[in-house]
Amino acid sequence: MNTNDQQQPVSDTASPGTGDASGKGKNGSGWIILLFFVIGLIGSLAGGWLFFPDLLYSEKQQPIDFNHKLHMGVVYEGCQSCHYFREDGSFSGIPDLYSCSGCHQYPQGTNPEEKKFIEEYVRPNKAVPWLVYSEQPDCVFFSHAAHVKGADMKCQTCHGKMGQTTHARPYQENRLTGYSRDIWGYNIARLGEPKYGLRMKMNDCAECHKKRTGHKGACFQCHQ
């Protein structure tokens, strides 16, 4: 078992503190073990932090490259022109085809996306399969009225500057859950300011509620 001595110092400098490796350092394999450990450690750290997020999400394009900024310029009531509250207080969410076709029965300009919209959706009377960045699971009850009307919050506070975008950004879909990456947030560690609007996991709701109302809220407020 007695092998070459010149590896002894290397092993000593590399890991003065690892008792196990240095204890068996006489045989010279200690530093290799450590090396493999470090390779494993660094490799998995790199994989987990750098490649995993890209693996987890697939990227999809919206069916129509919608220009929010352009539309904001021609409507009178800002976001609420299309994303309005119904009479009963419920929120309409993404406008249905009928809301769009009111203006876009015929092309208003020369934009190829508009042409595509009219030909592929308006004429055949087919709903546009928009990919919703803020879509929540069925078990979550969220009232826009309570937030926008009740707490007087602005759309931007949660949804970011959506109204000023000129292109529909790609939709990143979680391969496992099918929900948008916006919910978890673009930063996989959920650190720093979010890129587009607020993150929308349950803890984000609770944190904001804690901050603004002094209480995280009860289960059945949202999980009705």
Next chain:
Amino acid sequence: MKIDRRSFISLGVGVVAGTTLTPVPWKLMDDISIWTQNWPWTPVPKEGADTYKTSVCTLCPGGCGIQVRKIMDRAVKIDGLPEHPINRGTLCPLGLSGLQFLYGPSRVKAPMKRVGKRGEGKWQEISWDEAVSAVTKKLKELREKEKPHSVAWVAGTDKGTVPRLIGRFLTAYGSPNFIRPPSVHDAYELAVYLMQGQEGAVGFDIENADHVLSFGTGLLQGWGAPVRMLNIYGEQHDSRKIVQIETRLSDTAAKADQWVPINPGTEGALALGIAHVMIKESLYDQSFINQSVFGFEDWTDDHGTRHIGFKTLVREDYSPETVAEKTGVPKATIEKLARRFARADKPIAISGRGEGLLPGSLSECMAVHSLNALVGNINKPGGVSVTSEPEYAKWPEVNIDMTASRGMQQPRVDGAGGSKYPNARYLLHRLPEVINSAKGESPVQALFVSDANPLYTLPNTKATKAAFDRIPFLVSFSSFMDETASHSDYILPNHVFLERYEDVPTPSASVQPIIGLAKPVVRPVYNTRHVGDVVLQVAKSLGSFVEKAFPWKDYQGYLKSALKDYWDQLEEKGFVKVKNAKDFPWANRFNTATGKFEFYPSARNQPSKNDKKALPNFSPVPIEGKPEQYPLVLMPYDAMRLTSGDVGNPPFMTKTIDDTVLKGQTVFVEINPATARKIGASEGERATVATPRGRAKVRLHLFEGIAPGVIAMPKGFGHTAYSKYLAGKGVNFNDLIGPISDPLSGLNTAWGIRAKIDRA
């Protein structure tokens, strides 16, 4: 250097250590948990716009307002309607399970004609035209034979437009045999008719009462409008005391302020014992008794004959000592009950067992109702009132031909209103006996059944089946493959309540007259048709006088014309409170011959000259079976989580039943540990319960809350039809009991039967 096994282990350790420091495990854990919620086979409503539709639940006589959430065309959830005065936004487990009736597997999907033997389950789907013409053909044939009176129709209720339509049809056709299933309201309606001269349903203003003395009524087990009662129990506060007198520690008793255990079947005696104490101690309402009642004191009639009054009867025959002996309730308790009841501001006494499907003894009902008279709490806020049915628009008179006229003059097949039982209106439980004892052909040649399931709900299932086998033509309008439907010749499936229009008049036991409107919340899921429309179509194809009685195009048109003044409000809100209801126009005024509350009912057809029989009295109902052969007494009980009427228990509710009530397919019989010790039985043991009417395999559940010598069993199990989610579970209590007709009213009074337990 040498790379060996240990190096790779080290690599692995490094990967594991590194990975825990990355988001991979934590993020994946979160994502996987969400992924498991979105498995494709998990039932999730389709994406789409949601809407709410208001309607009224018709699964029980409670008439709760509901709102149904829909995603596109599919109903996904039923909730209580917040503004409805009965349920105030809440709902019972049955109402919440309502969608299982709409989409469940036991529905009849199209009109069916039997092709195999009866009950064999071989059906042929037919068109609606064929179904209507088959019914018409049979009805025509019976009219040609001058036998229109051999047609009978069993309908779930006699209130509202559908029963009125059926009644009108039978009148025009020539049959007096409209029958509805029995309920405790039969006894109450008869009692207030005799004692107050008033016709209508009896309502109990429990919300405003401060003392409720219940003689075995299942206030919390489905009685009246169950959601209303749940709310009242939920809001129970110090100012309202509920006292439950019952043989068994039921849910109602367990949640009451006081439970008074009593010997089974002696509730009427206790009521009179309480009356005795109240009279002896002058605790009754002197002004009401002095001014507004008849028959309290002794009196002399026009012929100069002396009659004893209620006071004398009670003082002579129902002293606390005698009553204590009969009822097993100690003398001191009887006195305390009487004093507390009398001293309360707004006391109410309620009669009737369980959820109220058993009419019970008329004299017991009258005895209990006498207590309400003694405290003068009749037709007042916080008291017991008679509510007349809301008035609908008047329809043109029916012109009938000679055949119909002759048919209408025939006595009713169930004997109600005849010489023996002149005051009874419907006696469905007598029908099997009448048919089985008839010589020659059955007096019922064609039976129609809608919103009812007599083959399950009538006592003595075996005899009922034998009787139905003698009826040559049996038509069910059930939406579900229930016991009666599966045993019939034709099934003409009705829409379920979420698919049809129907008015729902005043909820059971409510003081406030309300009309609710059940509306189609979804389009009919299957090829079903409203029973009202079928009646109109059959009338049309019968032609001549029958056709002329129905000047309406369809049921909806007829309903609209009936509810003329209320229609707009009903369409919008779903219910209407009928005006003047809270004014109690009848306070202290009665429609009897004397214009007073009559302890001695002058309207009653008196078969005996015995005053003590004419006054509210206690005559024990003899139950079947010899004590030597059957040492125990078997009683049924009702539960909120188990329907026992014509509506089969939905799977959601069956899931909630404790495994001391049903385990696997076997039902438990409750037995007192002392009784169990005598026969050497232990908890959970399998046994056979035998009664003079039948035998059943059960398990035993030792329960201190049941009196020694008495055993109890839930009602609502033992279905043989519907779907695999209901059929074959437990035993139908009606297999084990037969009916006992009240000698006074003819109503079924069989509250129990003698039984024995054979250990397996």
